[in-house]
Amino acid sequence: xxxxxxxxxxxxxxxxxxxxxxxxxxxxxxxxxxxxxxxxxxxxxxxxxxxxxxxxxxxxxxxxxxxxxxxxxxxxxxxxxxxxxxxxxxxxxxxxxxxxxxxxxxxxxxxxxxxxxxxxxxxxxxxxxxxxxxxxxxxxxxxxxxxxxxxxxxxxxxxxxxxxxxxxxxxxxxxxxxxxxxxxxxxxxxxxxxxxxxxxxxxxxxxxxxxxxxxxxxxxxxxxxxxxxxxxxxxxxxxxxxxxxxxxxxxxxxxxxxxxxxxxxxxxxxxx
Amino acid sequence: xxxxxxxxxxxxxxxxxxxxxxxxxxxxxxxxxxxxxxxxxxxxxxxxxxxxxxxxxxxxxxxxxxxxxxxxxxxxxxxxxxxxxxxxxxxxxxxxxxxxxxxxxxxxxxxxxxxxxxxxxxxxxxxxxxxxxxxxxxxxxxxxxxxxxxxxxxxxxxxxxxxxxxxxxxxxxxxxxxxxxxxxxxxxxxxxxxxxxxxxxxxxxxxxxxxxxxxxxxxxxxxxxxxxxxxxxxxxxxxxxxxxxxxxxxxxxxxxxxxxxxxxxxx
Ligand SMILES: Nc1ncnc2c1ncn2[C@@H]1O[C@H](COP(=O)(O)OP(=O)(O)OP(=O)(O)O)[C@@H](O)[C@H]1O
Ligand SMILES: [Mg+2]
Numbered sequence: 350x351x352x353x354x355x356x357x358x359x360x361x362x363x364x365x366x367x368x369x370x371x372x373x374x375x376x377x378x379x380x381x382x383x384x385x386x387x388x389x390x391x392x393x394x395x396x397x398x399x400x401x402x403x404x405x406x407x408x409x410x411x412x413x414x415x416x417x418x419x420x421x422x423x424x425x426x427x428x429x430x431x432x433x434x435x436x437x438x439x440x441x442x443x444x445x446x447x448x449x450x451x452x453x454x455x456x457x458x459x460x461x462x463x464x465x466x467x468x469x470x471x472x473x474x475x476x477x478x479x480x481x482x483x484x485x486x487x488x489x490x491x492x493x494x495x496x497x498x499x500x501x502x503x504x505x506x507x508x509x510x511x512x513x514x515x516x517x518x519x520x521x522x523x524x525x526x527x528x529x530x531x532x533x534x535x536x537x538x539x540x541x542x543x544x545x546x547x548x549x550x551x552x553x554x555x556x557x558x559x560x561x562x563x564x565x566x567x568x569x570x571x572x573x574x575x576x577x578x579x580x581x582x583x584x585x586x587x588x589x590x591x592x593x594x595x596x597x598x599x600x601x602x603x604x605x606x607x608x609x610x611x612x613x614x615x616x617x618x619x620x621x
Numbered sequence: 622x623x624x625x626x627x628x629x630x631x632x633x634x635x636x637x638x639x640x641x642x643x644x645x646x647x648x649x650x651x652x653x654x655x656x657x658x659x660x661x662x663x664x665x666x667x668x669x670x671x672x673x674x675x676x677x678x679x680x681x682x683x684x685x686x687x688x689x690x691x692x693x694x695x696x697x698x699x700x701x702x703x704x705x706x707x708x709x710x711x712x713x714x715x716x717x718x719x720x721x722x723x724x725x726x727x728x729x730x731x732x733x734x735x736x737x738x739x740x741x742x743x744x745x746x747x748x749x750x751x752x753x754x755x756x757x758x759x760x761x762x763x764x765x766x767x768x769x770x771x772x773x774x775x776x777x778x779x780x781x782x783x784x785x786x787x788x789x790x791x792x793x794x795x796x797x798x799x800x801x802x803x804x805x806x807x808x809x810x811x812x813x814x815x816x817x818x819x820x821x822x823x824x825x826x827x828x829x830x831x832x833x834x835x836x837x838x839x840x841x842x843x844x845x846x847x848x849x850x851x852x853x854x855x856x857x858x859x860x861x862x863x864x865x866x867x868x869x870x871x872x873x874x875x876x877x878x879x880x881x882x883x884x885x886x887x888x
Binding site: 418420438440443444446448450452453454455456463464489490491505 | 882
């Protein structure tokens with residue numbers, strides 16, 4: 350389904366609803382030299398799903414994301430995107446990193462419209478409006494705060510309407526308040542545009558807050574694949590939220606807990 | 622309206638004439654003392670001529686056309702030597718910066734030659750080219766080549782590889798990658814090299830013109846020395862200083878135009 354959006358009197362954008370990428374990761378392995386980073390990963394992601402990935406530092410989260418973006422090639426196994434084997438750079442995906450990777454010698458708007466061929470200025474302005482920076486298209490990157498830079502990076506990632514958004518700890522360097530604002534922004538834009546999203550994070554709370562599913566990677570294996578069915582927007586102070594958080598943390602830290610006699614909420618658990 | 626504007630501008634106090642005069646007070650005082658000492662006969666004209674004598678020499682040589690002709694020929698030598706050496710250095714810096722294969726072939730050779738001070742080559746260069754303009758142009762070009770080469774090369778090599786990867790993800794073709802990421806990213810470093818090169822350009826020219834020439838500022842100075850015309854000698858030195866300052870200002874203007882985003886531009 351395609352819908353034309355009227356924007357400043359121009360019909361410049363067609364938002365493709367339910368157009369998120371469908372992913373199927375099959376027996377995926379990645380080694381750097383002798384060092385096996387990802388071991389036989391299997392995962393399916395539905396179109397428009399929001400999957401969050403947590404795990405200890407060095408467990409291979411970024412590697413998985415880079416494979417999905419086509420920035421690295423797998424040693425073994427395949428990634429299917431909408432039924433087709435992914436080869437080379439993933440043109441339907443956009444990646445956002447912890448460092449904004451903006452060009453300091455281009456103004457905000459010119460950063461956002463990087464690589465656009467048609468109506469670059471209008472589309473860039475549209476994307477800037479989406480992230481709430483529509484009033485400063487002509488500023489230099491150096492003049493922005495860290496949070497604003499990440500919003501520009503988000504606008505740049507979204508301007509081409511990717512079917513898959515890969516986020517590698519995009520909020521890792523932000524302060525707590527800015528983080529919450531950015532989480533809400535990402536959630537809102539995801540709900541509007543329905544791209545498929547994969548978010549890597551160190552913050553279990555962030556993972557539970559944003560994910561339809563939380564995946565835990567340990568030493569190159571997916572060891573927890575936990576659907577989160579809490580209604581959005583999620584209340585981080587609620588009891589079920591806290592319990593999910595503890596469950597994931599226990600998994601990562603391999604903590605043993607005595608079974609709770611009457612759990613207030615049980616989440617299904619698929620260990621692979 | 623005018624007042625309101627100047628109030629909102631970044632540093633209105635710098636526009637005040639009085640504030641602009643402050644840095645000039647000490648030099649003006651020194652020149653005044655110098656003039657007084659000369660007139661009292663405490664400073665021999667054989668050591669330093671009076672400032673007014675230098676001004677007189679400047680007026681006289683300007684009227685006779687000698688000054689302009691000599692400055693012109695020096696400027697011409699500087700420019701041609703700079704263009705030759707600078708463009709070779711820039712081209713080679715780009716090539717080696719972008720292509721690792723070219724770097725393997727060429728960089729260590731360039732680095733080896735770099736260790737020879739180019740002014741040490743003067744006797745050899747005179748044997749090769751004689752004492753005409755080609756020898757001077759060769760020396761200037763050689764002197765200018767290295768700072769431009771090194772800084773262009775280094776500017777490209779120290780680019781954040783993440784930015785290049787980002788450019789590829791965003792669908793930039795190699796040509797676009799060069800114009801939007803590689804060149805602008807290396808530009809601050811290239812301009813540092815440019816500034817360095819301009820300094821070397823003048824030093825090389827001064828030495829080359831002083832050793833052997835029949836025209837140019839250096840010739841004017843050496844010629845005047847034979848006739849003990851210290852005023853012309855000092856005037857020549859001042860001309861070099863002036864041209865050096867001019868070159869530096871040009872780089873400043875270029876930085877202002879090309880690096881408006883750079884922290885050095887006070888954004
Ligand atoms: N290009 C590479 N060459 C060699 N080893 C690599 C390369 N990239 C990653 N690795 C190794 O693979 C392992 C996983 O790296 P990865 O960046 O995926 O971890 P991560 O889970 O993202 O960690 P973090 O949470 O700290 O970002 C690490 O041990 C790392 O050293
Ligand atoms: Mg990582």
